[in-house]
Amino acid sequence: MAKFQIANRVTYADRRGWGADSKYPRRGYRVNRKDRETIFIHHTVIVDNDVTKNQWETEAEVFSKMRQLQIIRQKDLGSDVPYNFVVFLMNTNPASIYVCEGRGEDRTGAHTRGHNTKGIGIALQGNFEHILTPLSEYIPLISLFLGWLKFDPNGPNYGGPYAPMSNLNEISYHQKVSNTACPGKHVIEIIPRLKYINPR
16 A cells, blocks of 8 residues: 655555555556656546535545545446546645545546547546636645656555656646536636646
8 A cells, every 4th residue: 555745745645545446446458658648637526515615624535535436437437437646635724635546657547538548637626617716726736746747656665666757748638629628617727837847
């Protein structure tokens, strides 16, 4: 099980860390890391039950939502998280994020039709079309996670060493290539401000 800090206020948990149900195997096909070129940003549309609908309070809440994502699309996508990773915006002061492994770096996702091999699907947990959430504080944290993928995706008890995805370049979003509102107008506004920041 791996749970570690990618950077200050950026926590990562692998599938064992968040308690993926082992009776549902990891789906997708193996992908060479050199083939990864683009990040596609999504949102899950699943919100919190309290007044901060797109922000999360506890690790237990985060892990519970990941287990929900593992089975929520069984009829059309099978029993697994469709995204490579899921980012939770934590309701902390200062802001922090929790990143959970979905299908991971080395498998195709089921997130962006026609782009599931060269693209890495990263979903923000919540609904960012209809719910306004202050996002500025989260931009550098998400950028540190993206930089971790590009420059050095390793950590304690995570296996490896794993090769960087050095060909990652573009940061795009679902609506740009599909007829959808995803990842929501409020996230689309900040995507030009996202970068690949090396957390090392």
